[in-house]
Amino acid sequence: MNRRRSAVTILIVAGALLAPAPASAANTTLTVNAASPFRPVSHVGAGGxxxxxxxxxxxxxxxxxxxxNTLTQPSPRVGQRPNGQPPGGDALLVAPQATRVGAAxxxxxxxxxxxxxxxxVSWNDWLSKVDTQVRDRLAATGTSNIAGWELWNEPDYTWNTSAAGSFNAGWVTTFRRVRALDALTPIVGPSTATYNExxxxxxxxxxxxNNALPDIICWHELTAASRIAGDIANYRALESSLGISPRRISINEYATPTEIDQPGPVASYIAKFERGGVNDAERAFWYEYGTVNGLTVNNQPTGSWWLYKWYGDMAGNMVVTTPRAQTGLDGFASHDPTRRIVDVVFGGESATNFVRVTGLSxxxxxxxxxxxxTPANGRTSVVSNPTTISNTTATVSNGELTVTVPNMSATSGYxxxxxxxxxxxAYQQRYEAENAAIFxxxxxxxxxxxxxxxVGQIDNTGDPRTASYVDFVVNVPTARAYTMRIGYANATGATSTHGLAYNGGAWSTVSYPPTGAWGQFGATVSTSVTLRAGYNVIRLAKGxxxxxxxxxxxxLDYIELV
Incomplete structure (x- = not known):
């Protein structure tokens, strides 16, 4: 909305490991199965x-x-004055920065x-505006990160039926107008304020x-995270009953005005988006633009930024998390099999709670x-670092570990x-292609x-709307040359090539000698990349x-920096 048990139990207190907690101390348990992956890490909830x-x-x-992952930005020649602020955030004007950081x-x-x-105003006025936007985008031949046209926003709230006629008919008219000029870019909708069957x-x-189905189905979750699982299940059943092939789901606005700055409740939203298999989800706009909706203040992190930083650090596969209920304690987790690291991000409950992790063998x-x-200190308070509660060692028993987290705040993230x-x-060396930004x-x-x-089906037709590439966001400790090894498959029977560029620099070529079969990996090629200390973006592109x-x-299977 535009405004707006065989496991070992560990008690962690002030950096010390205490004796196993008695069962009567338990309040709520979040269960994580590190041996049960269900999708590659793709940071679906990291958007705004x-x-x-x-x-x-x-x-x-x-x-x-x-x-x-994905951002929803206003139209070219934006006129929208969000919350009384001047117009800003034109999708084409911010595209260079979005591209630099790997966002669609x-x-x-x-x-x-x-x-x-x-x-x-009128249909002539609206269709003229549609034409102008599409032509502006087509003229922006250096822009390739546009993932969809969102034809309208919250029609269940904002569509003027008395002046414009029914929304359904208006959707078809607008759909056809966009498709007459741009037959390639996906169309997103209907983007309702709430899900209603x-x-x-x-x-x-x-x-x-009327042959006008959106390529990406979209609605908003702005009232309660507890609705998400039911809404997604209801939509999938409805889609099937109507004989419609499965669409990607975008929840391009999520969280209430009070929750948006609270890491604990936001963790529950992200957990449900991950489990629900959505394509992308974007933090709702309630206050000011240009801050990822309260993740930054004056280019410094807020408390909520750290929760998304922990999310961004995840690699490998998302693994199953099971909360006790749709409300209260919830979280999401990943397992990186290369480094054998399990990360769990959670929140939404007070007092003493447990995280039980299985599948740790x-x-x-x-x-x-x-x-x-990380605390819920609001969108105008800098939080320079998260608070370390404990950093110690433990013994895994029967592949399980239960961590007791006392004195939780329901609004904080953990x-x-x-x-x-x-x-x-010492630093992450292998980056899976399926974890990267994929266009x-x-x-x-x-x-x-x-x-x-x-990652497969990396293709190209020479049009920026079909440019196919993979952007790896990597973090290295020192500015220097690194050997980059690429795991790949190439069953064409001849050498294939991709373009290689990093941090927006000059292009070079990577050659892939033929391998035995598609989807069968083990072959690698190596090249050298000169990276700056900290974060870098490495692009491998067919187009x-x-x-x-x-x-x-x-x-592409992975890249490895050594």
Whole structure:
């Protein structure tokens, strides 16, 4: 909305490991199965509505650690004055920065109007505005991160039926107008303020019957995280009953005005988006734009920034988390099989609570357990670092460990990391392709791939709307040259090539000699990359702006920096 048990039980207090807690001390338990992956880490909940403003606000240094997935930005020639602020955040003007940090963008078309709720003028006026936006985008040949046209915003609240006619008919008219000029960019909608089955049934039926179904289905979750699982299940059942092939789901506004600055409740939203299999989810805009909706203040982190930083640090696969209920304690977790690290981010409950982690056999018998928290200090307070609650060692018993977290605050966020006591590299060296920012390619599973997945269908037609590439956001300790090893497959029978560029620099070429079969990995090639200390973005591309295009085809498993 545009405004707006065989496990060992460990008690962690002030950095000390105490004796196992008695069962009567338990309040709520979040269960994590580190041996049960269900999707590659792709940071689906790391996005925002009006997250960026022109002139690089916030700074790249604040954005790169978050591994932003998708942003919803206002239209080219934006007229929208959010909360009385001047118009800003034009999707095409912020695209260079979004691209630098690996983020895709949806363009919200009705934000060419200045007011919210939108004030309808006429069909001639609206269609002229649609034409202008699409032509502006087509002229921006150096922009390749536009992932969709959002045709309208909250039609169940903002559509003027008396002046414009029914929304369903208006959707079809607008859909056809966009498609007449741009047949390639996905279309997003209907972007309702809430999920309502009868409203959605009417819309989908009409859109289906008029060949105007959105490529990405969208609605907002702005009232309670407890609704999310039921809404997604209801939509999937409705979609199936109408004979509609599964659509990607975007929740491009989430969390209430009070929750948006509270890491604890936000952890519950992200957990439910991950479990629900959504494609992307964006923090709601309630206050000011250009701060990722309160994650930064004057280019410094707020308490909520740290929760998304922990999310951004996740690698490998998301693993199953099971809360006691749809309200209260909840969280999301990952397992990086290369480094044997398990990360759990959680919150939403007070007092003493437990995190029970199973499936730890591959991590090791002796592990380091780190627990930290970040407060809900608001969107205008800098939080320079999270608070370390404990950093100690523990013994895993029967593949399980239960950590007791006393004195929790329901509004704070918490991060638990379990890793081997030795053998973990000083910095992350392997980056899975399926964890990267992927543009117009797809993730697939393979038992021979590192971490069980890879990226394929990396293609190109020479049009920036079909440019296909993978952006790896990497973090290295020292500015110097690194050897980059690439795991790949190439069953074309001949050498294939990708373009390689990093940090927006010059392009070079990577060559992939032929391998035995698609989806079968083990082959590697190596090249050298000169990186700055800290975060860098490495692009491997079949097609990309300012790059003529690769030859043949190659699938990507991982990159490794040594």
């Amino acid at each position: 509505l009006y997250a960026l403003a022109e002139n690089n606000r916030p700074a790249d240094t604040m954005l790169l650690p978050l591994k932003l 963008e949806y363009i919200r078309m009705p934000d060419i109007y200045p007011n919210f709720p939108y004030q309808w 009868s409203w959605m049934r009417s819309f989908l039926t009409y859109a289906r019957d 591959t991590v090791g018998g002796q592990v380091r357990v780190t627990l930290e928290s 991060h638990l990391r379990i890793q081997p006591t030795s053998g973990v590299p 117009r390619a797809n993730r697939f599973g393979s038992s021979s791939a590192s971490a069980g997945a890879y 990309s702006p300012f790059f003529g295009g690769g030859t043949g085809y190659a699938e």
